[in-house]
Amino acid sequence: MFIAIADTITLEDSGNFREFHVAIDGDIAAAVAAFDGRATASKRDNHLWIDIAFVQELAGDAADAADAEWQAQFDGMLAYANSKGWIDEPANRVEAHIQPPG
Incomplete structure (x- = not known):
């Protein structure tokens, strides 16, 4: 599954639990702004x-x-992400890499 940011934010391929990323055209600051507080930039x-x-x-x-x-x-995907250090439990967030759409 992946989150696509265009005119709106949508979740695509929601049954694919082996791939999780964010597809954006633009920079990270614009992507964070589009999430309206529901995402932050990673280090x-x-x-x-x-x-x-x-x-x-x-x-x-x-x-x-x-x-x-x-x-x-979904829980299995999160458990795998947690095993890799891609879960921030206190903030209840999962880390996703950014890639261009397409």
Whole structure:
């Protein structure tokens, strides 16, 4: 799955739990501003810390509590990210790399 930033912010390919990134055209400051407080720049180049609840919000019906399979796979993705140091538990954020759309 990836977050696309264009005119709006959308979650694309929400069933792909093996890839997580942010697709932007522009710089990191513009991307952070587009998230309206739901993301911050990482200390690592070309990465953002993204609010996990916002990712679930973007997933819409797929992340509904009734969809246990989606939630289990999402939780698995987060557990993997945590094992790599890509989760900021106090802030409830996951780190994602930035790549150009396409």
